[in-house]
Amino acid sequence: VYTNTFAAELPIPTVIKPSTSYTNTENGRITEFYELEIKSFERQIYPDIKATTFWGYNGLAPGPTFKVTKGVEAVVRVKNTIEQEQSVHLHGSFSRSPFDGWALDTIKTGEYKDYYYPNQQNARTLWYHDHAEGKTQLNVNHGLAGMYLIEDPAMSAKLALPQGNYDIPLVLDSKQFDAGGQIAPPNLHGDVIMVNAQPWPFLNVENRKYRFRMLNGSPARGFKLTLVDEADTTATALEFTVVGSDSGFLSESVKTKEIILGQAERYEIVIDFEQYEGKNLTLKNARDFNGEEDYPQTDKVMQFRVGTTTTSQDGNGAVPLKLVDLEKFEDHPTVDQTYTFAFDLAKGKWLINGVGFSDGNPGRVLASPKQGTVQRWKIVNPNDGRVFAPHPVHVHLVDFQVMSRVGGRGVVAEYEQKSLKDVVYVAPGETVEVLANFAPWSGLYMFHCHNLGHEDNDMMAAFDATQVDL
Ligand code: C2O
Ligand code: CU
Structure with missing residues (x-):
């Protein structure tokens, strides 16, 4: 068991550059072309034993971070050089169905696929990861996930939040390693908490505001996070400000002392370190949280070491209360139908209304919302x-x-x-209602539990956004 906490610095994933870009002379639209190669590589995680084998996009874990500008399209060529079949999903993008990472549309060894991403959505933190049927957990657990940020320069200027070196992605993960230092089969919640693929890292920060884009990229563990000063034994959880979630900025910033980060959820938070100079703050994870397995150090995530100087005041002003206008689907004129989906164990499998992805078409197609209509989905997690x-x-x-x-x-x-x-976190015994507008495209898409062990076995189904006659 690796228990060496706060021994290594947080690695920041590199930002990928396009290999080329095209401007359409008719409409001025720019398309950037990126290349990713899925390869296996080794990294020393444990100092004294064999290096750990990972699989990664461009040989990196997490994969390189994409930073694209809203309105600039991307074509990403993904070449697979490893034996496992791959399908790449850009999570949070309204990609057209053929580029959405359909679990059966895999890239085999030696093949490549070009994915087209419109990048027309508002500024948001997306991520890309494997989605191959029955293999997603294995692939993601071996490192096949990365961040993909859509930036909107006008919005960044308006909100003036911390940017550049003060805007840091945190990909949380939880892994199990075997005695030889290799990634163990991902059937446990994991006893090693990693951020950006480094066990329990620390980060040196200046005494000012930072924006952290947190993603729970772990296959099986949900987190409940707090920020504490562990040296102060009377300390209670410290306040931080939530500014973004899965689909971009919040309508208003929200101050909190605790946040639940289920698998695949993203929350962007601003922490103001000004009042903590010279202190070490710990990002902590709750114990005994909804059945997650606890190990000696799984109550810790990472540490912030707060310095005593600040080199830039850029983006260090007050976080605005009002951020953006969000669409309210309850005001939509065409709320169409209501679907109820029970996520439950049945027939020895994790299923949705008794159906799994391996039931095939049309059995696994559980909804056919008309394109452009608002649907109410009731998601039930029975606790019987x-x-x-x-x-x-x-x-x-x-x-x-x-x-x-x-x-x-x-x-x-x-x-x-x-x-x-x-993504919505549905705890045992909860029923959650959501409203969504099934737009802009028609086509076949997946929905599933993002606990990857559940997803692979077989808690995933499809909906067919059906085209409306024009
Ligand atoms: Cu993050 Cu269907 O996936
Ligand atoms: Cu699940």
Whole structure:
């Protein structure tokens, strides 16, 4: 067991540059062309034993970060050089169906696929990861995930939040390694907490504001996070400000002392380190949280070491209360139908209304929303005493508004209320209602639990956004 906490600095994933770009002379539209190669590589995680084998986009884990500008399209060529089949999903993008990482549309060894991403959405933190049927957990656990940021320069200038070196991605993960230092089969919640693929890192920060884009990239573990000064034994959790979620900026910034980060959820937070200069703050994870397995150090995530100087005041002003205008789907004129989906164990598998992805077409197609209509989805996590497992439920293509949560916590957290989301954390015993507009495209898309062990076995289904006659 690796328990050496706060021994190494947080690595920041490199930013990928396009290999070329094209300007369409008719409409001035720019398309950037990027290349990713899926390869295996080694990294020393444990100092004294063999290096660990990872699989990564361009031989990196996490993969390189994309920073694209809203309105600039991207074509990403993904070449697979390893034996496992691959499918790449850009999570949070309204990609057209053939480029959405359909679990059966795989890239085999030696092949490549070009993915087209429109990048027309508002500024947001997306991520890309493998989505191959039955293999997603294995592939993601070996390192196949990375950040993809859509930036909107006008919005960045307006909100003036911390940028550049003060805007840092944190990809949280939880892994298990075997005695030889290799990544163990991902059937446990993991006893090693990693951020940007480094076990329990520390980060030196200046005494000013930082923006952290947190992603829970772990296959199986959900986190409940707090920020504390562990040297102060009387300390209570410290306040931080939530400014963004899965689908970009919140309508208003929300101050909190605790946040739940289910698998695949993203929350962007601003921490003001000014009042903590010279201190070490720990990002902590709750114990005994919804059945997550606890190990000696899984209550810690990373440490911030606060310095005594600040080199720049850029983006260090007050975080605005009002951020952006979010679409309210309850005001939409065409709320169409209501679907109810029970995420539950049945027939020895994780299923949705008794159906799994391997049931094939058309069996696994559980909804046919008309393109451009608003649908109400009720997501049920029954807690009848047989199983106790949270389900972070993700719907492709859409952003949704979380309307209500009944049972369990019984509330929609303030940071969820002021967000649009593409994953909602549904704890045991909870029923969550969401509203989504099934736009802009028609086509076949997946929805599933983002606990990757559940997804692979077989808690995933499809919806067919059907085209409306024009
Ligand atoms: Cu993050 Cu269907 O995936
Ligand atoms: Cu699940």
